Amino acid sequence: MNERIRADFPIVNDIIYLDSAATSLTPEPVVEAVLSYYREYNANVGRGVYRLSQVVSQKYKDAHSKVAEFIGANEGEVVFTKNTTEAINMIAYGLKWSKGDEIVTTLLEHHSNFLPWLRLKEQGVHLKIVEPGKTGIFDLSDFEHAMSDSTRLVAVTQVSNVLGTISPIKEIAAICKEKGGANSLFLVDGAQSAPHIPIDVEELGCDFLAFSGHKMLGPTGTGVLWVKDPNELEPTLFGGGMIESVSKDDYTLASGYERFEAGTPHIAGGIGLGKAVDYLNAVGMEAMRSYEERLAKKLLEGLQGIEKVQVYGSTNPNERIGVVSFNINGLHPHDIALKLDETSDIMVRSGHHCCMPLMHYLGLKDGTVRASVYLYNTEGEVDTFLESVEVIAKGV
Amino acid sequence: MFEKVECLKFREGAFVETTHEVVKEEPLALYVNGKHFVTAMLSPEMKREFVIGHLFTEGVIRGIRDIESLRTEENIAQVILTNPLKVFAARKIIVSGCGGESSFLDESKLPKIRSSVKIDADDMSLGVKSILDSPMHKITGGVHLVGLFDKSNCKYVPICISEDIGRHNALDKVIGYGLINNTDFERTFIACTGRISSEMVLKCSVANIPVVASRSATTSLAIELAEKTGLCVIGFVRGEKMNVYTHESFIKV
Numbered sequence: 001m002n003e004r005i006r007a008d009f010p011i012v013n014d015i016i017y018l019d020s021a022a023t024s025l026t027p028e029p030v031v032e033a034v035l036s037y038y039r040e041y042n043a044n045v046g047r048g049v050y051r052l053s054q055v056v057s058q059k060y061k062d063a064h065s066k067v068a069e070f071i072g073a074n075e076g077e078v079v080f081t082k083n084t085t086e087a088i089n090m091i092a093y094g095l096k097w098s099k100g101d102e103i104v105t106t107l108l109e110h111h112s113n114f115l116p117w118l119r120l121k122e123q124g125v126h127l128k129i130v131e132p133g134k135t136g137i138f139d140l141s142d143f144e145h146a147m148s149d150s151t152r153l154v155a156v157t158q159v160s161n162v163l164g165t166i167s168p169i170k171e172i173a174a175i176c177k178e179k180g181g182a183n184s185l186f187l188v189d190g191a192q193s194a195p196h197i198p199i200d201v202e203e204l205g206c207d208f209l210a211f212s213g214h215k216m217l218g219p220t221g222t223g224v225l226w227v228k229d230p231n232e233l234e235p236t237l238f239g240g241g242m243i244e245s246v247s248k249d250d251y252t253l254a255s256g257y258e259r260f261e262a263g264t265p266h267i268a269g270g271i272g273l274g275k276a277v278d279y280l281n282a283v284g285m286e287a288m289r290s291y292e293e294r295l296a297k298k299l300l301e302g303l304q305g306i307e308k309v310q311v312y313g314s315t316n317p318n319e320r321i322g323v324v325s326f327n328i329n330g331l332h333p334h335d336i337a338l339k340l341d342e343t344s345d346i347m348v349r350s351g352h353h354c355c356m357p358l359m360h361y362l363g364l365k366d367g368t369v370r371a372s373v374y375l376y377n378t379e380g381e382v383d384t385f386l387e388s389v390e391v392i393a394k395g396v
Numbered sequence: 397m398f399e400k401v402e403c404l405k406f407r408e409g410a411f412v413e414t415t416h417e418v419v420k421e422e423p424l425a426l427y428v429n430g431k432h433f434v435t436a437m438l439s440p441e442m443k444r445e446f447v448i449g450h451l452f453t454e455g456v457i458r459g460i461r462d463i464e465s466l467r468t469e470e471n472i473a474q475v476i477l478t479n480p481l482k483v484f485a486a487r488k489i490i491v492s493g494c495g496g497e498s499s500f501l502d503e504s505k506l507p508k509i510r511s512s513v514k515i516d517a518d519d520m521s522l523g524v525k526s527i528l529d530s531p532m533h534k535i536t537g538g539v540h541l542v543g544l545f546d547k548s549n550c551k552y553v554p555i556c557i558s559e560d561i562g563r564h565n566a567l568d569k570v571i572g573y574g575l576i577n578n579t580d581f582e583r584t585f586i587a588c589t590g591r592i593s594s595e596m597v598l599k600c601s602v603a604n605i606p607v608v609a610s611r612s613a614t615t616s617l618a619i620e621l622a623e624k625t626g627l628c629v630i631g632f633v634r635g636e637k638m639n640v641y642t643h644e645s646f647i648k649v
Contacts, residue, residue: 041480054430055480062465062476 005283009376015345016381021161021192021323021372022349023214026276033275034219037268045267046241046258060267063274064257067224070277071209072200076256079225080270084191085112087210087225088155090260091187092116094233099124101152104143104180106130107361108160108167111354113189113210117155125152134362135314136165143172147179154186158193158204162353162368163313164296164323166193173205185232191215194224195374196292196321198285201226217280218273221266230259237262288375295373295382296322302386308393312368322373325353328389330396333369336389340369344388397439397539397559419539421561427474428456429482438565439539442558442573446565447473449572453599460575507598509626511582511606514648517638519545519552520609523587524633527557528611540590542566544574544605547583554587555579563590564599571603581605592629594618601625606646609633614641 006012008027017025037059043052045060061075068078081087089112103117107129117127128146132138147154154176158169169188176186187208190199194209195216201209207229213222227233235242235253239262244252253259280288297317303309303326312325328336337350352359352367359367371385399420404411425435426447433456438446447466451457457477465476527543540563543554556573560566567586574581585607586600592614598621600608609630619641622629628643640647 036480051430054427054474055476058430058465058467058474058476059480061467 006376006378008279012376015347016377016384017347018371018373018377018381018385019347019349020195020215020374020377021370023220024195024217024374025376026219026272027217027279029279030217030219030272030275034268034272037271044264056267056271059271059274060265063270063277066274066277068226070199070281071194071224071226072202073226077227077230079227079257079260080265080273081210081223081225082221082266083214083223084110084189084210084212085223087223088113088187088189089116090225090236091153091208091210091233092120093236095153095185096234097123097125097152100126100150102126102128102148102150104128104130104146104151104154104156104176106132106138106156106167107358108132108136108163108165109155109157109355109357110161110189110191111356112191113155113157113187114357117153126150129357131361132165135312136160136163137314137319138167140168140171140175143175144179147175147184149181151176151180151184154180154184155189156187157189157191159197159321159323160313160355160358161192161323162325162355162358162370164192164320164325164372165314166197166319166321169204169206177205192321192323195280197289201228207232213269213273213276217276219266219269222269222273224273225260227260230256233260235260235262239263283375291375292322292373293317295377295379296320296324298379298382299324299371299373299385302382303389306386306390306393308396309389312362312364323370324372325368325370326389327364327368328393328396331392333367336369336392339392340385340388343391344384346385346388397441419561423471425472426450427472429475429477429480433475436562436565438562439560441560442569443468443473445556445558445569445572445576447475447572448575449568449570450565451475452575453568453571453602455602503624506621506625507601507604509601509604509606509643511604511646513583513606513646515552515585515607515646516648518636520585520587520607520630520638520647521633521636523552523554523585524589524609524611526554527587527589530554530557540566540588542570542586542588542590544570544579545585545587546579552585555584563588564593564595566590567596567599571599571605574603585609587633588612591615592618592631594621597621597625597627597629601627606643609638 009025041052041055043056045057064078065075068075130142130146159166173186185207188206190209190211194211209226211224214220242254242259242262244254303311308329310327314320333350337348340346349370398417400415401418403416405414421437422440423435426433464478467474523545527541539559541559543557545552546555556570558566558569581604584605588610591612592610594617597618607628614629614631622642628646629641631639
């Protein structure tokens with residue numbers, strides 16, 4: 001990646017940002033797209049015939065098309081949400097559950113792809129949790145054993161937000177179709193993958209894909225739910241903008257994404273997300289992926305070479321992306337993160353990363369420190385980070 | 397392109413029920429930045445090209461880069477420009493007061509052809525012949541055909557042929573095609589079947605297409621305008637014969 005890209009992210013002039021797995025930085029064109037909505041054509045979508053309303057409705061629709069194209073989907077199948085969490089909850093609330101239904105998920109999941117299923121236990125839904133190995137790699141036969149005719153939903157993350165490991169989604173999709181019930185559905189949590197790996201929903205073989213706009217250069221408060229068959233899912237919110245017609249006794253839902261977006265949406269955010277997709281396309285997802293692989297390898301190998309540092313997750317660069325969790329013996333993760341900030345202006349995440357069941361499984365009471373890279377990071381920044389970690393480790 | 401309709405044939409003093417194929421004509425309401433710009437009656441093919449070409453020849457856009465979004469539905473096309481607040485006026489205003497009198501033409505506002513191309517008279521003859529011979533014309537007859545010709549391996553070939561109920565629409569469509577495909581208009585020419593009107597001359601001049609050649613006639617105002625914009629107007633291209641009305645310097649004899 002080059003200086004021109006970094007010029008679009010002014011924050012990187014002052015600090016080293018290594019927490020893109022939590023939220024990415026926002027490039028100037030996206031900021032500009034959001035501002036220009038408020039400055040130039042501020043109006044509601046799909047509700048007016050006047051000029052501004054026409055302009056904004058078209059731009060908002062275009063943003064859906066761009067995101068759909070980005071993941072190899074059709075426009076009507078992409079719903080804008082406020083984040084991945086909302087997208088996943090829309091599935092939990094929008095599917096009809098029966099007592100005895102089974103949900104297969106994993107111990108790698110972020111709370112947002114775990115709690116919605118845990119909550120369904122109250123409705124008599126059984127939860128089957130597949131455990132990965134300690135490095136975050138699955139044994140596919142565990143999925144085969146977990147699935148049965150009663151499987152209603154399989155919910156798996158494509159990339160672990162703690163370990164950075166990539167799950168074998170296509171293989172799990174095949175098992176889901178073979179072993180799961182006739183009505184079994186497959187949800188992929190793409191929060192950590194969509195920003196970094198080229199995605200084609202057809203290739204993945206899933207029925208739902210959820211991801212966040214704010215982790216892929218978009219504004220906060222933006223997320224996406226891709227739904228293969230919109231008729232499969234009942235909307236969770238009802239109100240303005242989501243119907244074809246309403247009478248005293250009945251209503252007809254709008255077709256396509258509109259039925260899932262009741263009420264005035266985050267218009268500026270949605271348009272900003274469309275711009276973020278433009279930005280990623282212009283950089284090129286494949287080019288970015290190989291660049292990040294290089295940074296990830298450097299990060300991983302560098303950390304492994306520092307005394308007293310424990311690195312978690314697979315050490316095979318092909319099995320992971322640039323999200324690396326580690327600890328320094330004798331130091332609390334929060335203390336490490338604070339020292340990195342205070343001494344070197346480096347921003348990293350620390351704690352349990354919304355993955356308490358996984359932390360418990362790995363025996364990490366206090367969690368880990370997590371460094372994650374994106375297109376605006378440089379090898380020089382990774383070097384500075386590694387030097388700083390080494391200094392901190394030596395001081396213990 | 398066609399629609400089969402019921403019709404009554406009048407034969408030997410009586411009606412006979414039959415069906416007949418007629419050319420499709422549909423309205424297309426074009427909105428720019430949410431505002432109604434024009435409703436055109438046209439043949440339903442190549443709507444996207446029409447919209448782009450039309451906005452270009454009307455002076456609303458300077459190129460495809462000025463369009464941020466273009467959505468076409470059945471009878472509606474919606475365009476958002478990169479500047480969503482741009483105030484635009486149809487280029488027609490320039491000539492609306494001329495009434496055929498040269499004194500009313502504001503020359504400073506007319507487009508000027510900038511090209512040094514030399515095209516063989518044979519290429520022009522073959523161009524007009526080739527659109528007349530095109531399967532499309534043979535099937536449809538009666539509709540207007542416009543072909544945009546560009547040089548490829550030292551030979552002029554049609555890069556786009558469009559048919560429409562209106563010759564202005566057909567011309568906008570091939571210009572739109574050229575814009576989408578980044579064609580260098582400076583070295584191209586237009587061959588068409590219909591009369592070369594002042595409107596055709598203006599459209600070619602805006603696009604900087606140096607030559608327009610037709611099987612049919614031209615008009616006095618078209619010649620007057622072409623004289624000023626620098627366009628070479630050629631009429632009655634039949635076999636190897638043709639009438640050159642303006643700027644013959646573009647033709648290699």
